[in-house]
Amino acid sequence: xxxxxxxxxxxxxxxxxxxxxxxxxxxxxxxxxxxxxxxxxxxxxxxxxxxxxxxxxxxxxxxxxxxxxxxxxxxxxxxxxxxxxxxxxxxxxxxxxxxxxxxxxxxxxxxxxxxxxxxxxxxxxxxxxxxxxxxxxxxxxxxxxxxxxxxxxxxxxxxxxxxxxxxxxxxxxxxxxxxxxxxxxxxxxxxxxxxxxxxxxxxxxxxxxxxxxxxxxxxxxxxxxxxxxxxxxxxxxxxxxxxxxxxxxxxxxxxxxxxxxxxxxxxxxxxxxxxxxxxxxxxxxxxxxxxxxxxxxxxxxxxxxxxxxxxxxxxxxxxxxxxxxxxxxxxxxxxxxxxxxxxxxxxxxxxx
Numbered sequence: 001x002x003x004x005x006x007x008x009x010x011x012x013x014x015x016x017x018x019x020x021x022x023x024x025x026x027x028x029x030x031x032x033x034x035x036x037x038x039x040x041x042x043x044x045x046x047x048x049x050x051x052x053x054x055x056x057x058x059x060x061x062x063x064x065x066x067x068x069x070x071x072x073x074x075x076x077x078x079x080x081x082x083x084x085x086x087x088x089x090x091x092x093x094x095x096x097x098x099x100x101x102x103x104x105x106x107x108x109x110x111x112x113x114x115x116x117x118x119x120x121x122x123x124x125x126x127x128x129x130x131x132x133x134x135x136x137x138x139x140x141x142x143x144x145x146x147x148x149x150x151x152x153x154x155x156x157x158x159x160x161x162x163x164x165x166x167x168x169x170x171x172x173x174x175x176x177x178x179x180x181x182x183x184x185x186x187x188x189x190x191x192x193x194x195x196x197x198x199x200x201x202x203x204x205x206x207x208x209x210x211x212x213x214x215x216x217x218x219x220x221x222x223x224x225x226x227x228x229x230x231x232x233x234x235x236x237x238x239x240x241x242x243x244x245x246x247x248x249x250x251x252x253x254x255x256x257x258x259x260x261x262x263x264x265x266x267x268x269x270x271x272x273x274x275x276x277x278x279x280x281x282x283x284x285x286x287x288x289x290x291x292x293x294x295x296x297x298x299x300x301x302x303x304x305x306x307x308x309x310x311x312x313x314x315x316x317x318x319x320x321x322x323x324x325x326x327x328x329x330x331x332x333x334x335x336x337x338x339x340x341x342x343x344x345x346x347x348x349x350x351x352x
Contacts, residue, residue, distance in 0.1 A: 076157050083160050090167040097174035100313045179272050180248040182226040182303075183310025186256060186292050187279065190217030193289050196302040202286050211300040212255070212293035213307075219260050219288040221279040226254050226292070226306075231268045231276075240291065241283020244276050251298075257291035258283050 193214030201208040225246055232253070233245035240257030244264060247253050260280025270276060281288045294303040 079157050080160060083157075083164055087160070087164055087167065090164070090171050094167060094171050094174065096313070097171065097178060100178070177250075179228040180250065180252065181306070181310060182248055182252050182254045182294050183306040184224070184226045184272055185307060185311075186224050186226050186254075187215050187217050187221055187290055188224070189221055190215040190279075190290070192216075196300075196304065203284070212257070212291050213303040214289050214291055216287070216289045217279045219278070219280050221290075222275045223256050223259060223277040223279060223290055224273045225270045225276050226272070226294075227252070228272045229254075229270060231264045231266055231270060234262050234264055234266050237283070239284045241285060242277065242280065243283075246270060246276070251296055253295040255291075255293040255295065257293075258285045258289060260288075 193216045194210050196210060196213055198207055199210045200206070223244075227246070227248045229246040229248035229252075231244065232247045233243065235243070237243040237257070240255070242259040242262050243255060243257045244259065244262060245253055245255050256277055258280055259277035260282065261278040262276070263278070264270060264276045279288055279290050285291075292303050294301050294306055
C-alpha cells in the first residue's frame with residue numbers, strides 16, 4: 001500500500017491519520033476563537049444592555065428635566081382652564097344665533113306677496129349638500145388620563161383649540177348674518193308716525209299704499225343704518241327727497257327718505273348703527289320725519305316685523321351674555337381661590 005507523509009499528517013490511500021501536533025494546534029486555534037467571540041459578546045452586552053437598563057442619573061440634568069416636564073404640564077393645564085369659559089361663551093352665542101336664524105326663516109314677510117314654501121328636504125341639485133347619520137360628537141382625551149404625559153396633555157390642548165376654532169368660525173358666520181339683518185332702529189329718538197300699509201294720503205286725502213314706516217323726529221336727528229352693508233344709492237329720489245339705500249346682501253335692502261343731509265356716498269361700506277344721514281322734510285313730506293323701508297328681493301315689507309323680532313332677540317341675547325359672564329367670573333374666582341389655597345398649603349408644608 002503506498003504511503004504519503006507530511007509533518008502533521010499521514011495518509012495511505014483514502015485513510016488519513018492526524019498527528020498529535022496537528023490536533024493540538026487545531027484545539028488551540030478553536031479555543032482562541034471562542035475566547036475572542038465570548039469577549040466581544042460580553043463587551044456588546046455590557047455596553048448596550050447597560051445603556052438600556054441603567055436609570056437616569058439623579059444629577060442636575062435629571063432634576064432640570066423633571067422641573068421642565070412639571071412646568072409644561074402646569075402651563076397646559078392653565079391653557080385648558082382658559083379655554084373652558086371661551087368655549088362656553090361661544091357655544092351659547094352659537095345656539096342663540098342659530099335659534100334666531102331658524103325663527104327668521106320660519107317667519108314670512110307681512111304685507112307682501114308670499115312665495116310658496118320650499119320643501120324641507122333638499123334636492124340633489126342644491127349646492128352644498130349635507131347629510132349622514134346622527135352621531136354624538138367625539139370628545140377630547142380626558143384630562144385625568146393625560147396628566148402623567150406632557151405629550152398627551154399637549155394633544156388634548158390641540159384638540160380643544162381645534163374645537164374652539166370650529167366654534168369661532170361658526171359664530172363668525174352667524175354674526176355676519178346677524179350684522180346684515182335690518183332690524184335695528186334707524187333713529188335713537190322719535191315717535192311712530194304712519195305705519196306700513198294702506199292709509200289716507202296726507203296730500204290727496206284718498207286711500208293709498210304707504211310702503212314704509214314713518215318715525216317722527218326733529219330735523220337734524222341722526223339717521224342710523226339698520227344693518228351693515230354697502231350704499232347703493234345716495235341722492236335725490238322722486239317722492240323721497242334726499243334718500244339713502246343700503247344693500248345688506250341676501251336680498252335685503254333698506255331705504256331712508258326725506259333726509260335733510262346725507263353723510264355717505266355710493267359704494268361706501270357702513271356698519272350697523274352707523275350715522276348715514278340726518279332727519280329732514282325733503283321731497284313729498286308734510287314735516288320732519290324719517291321714512292324707513294325694508295325691501296326683500298324687490299318687495300317692500302313691513303319694517304315693524306323686523307324691528308320687533310330683532311329687539312326681542314337682542315334682549316334675550318343680553319340676558320344670556322350676562323348669565324354666561326356671571327358664570328365665567330364665578331369660575332375664574334373659584335380658580336383663583338383654589339390656586340391661593342394651594343399656594344398657602346404648600347407654604348405651610350414647607351414651613352412645617
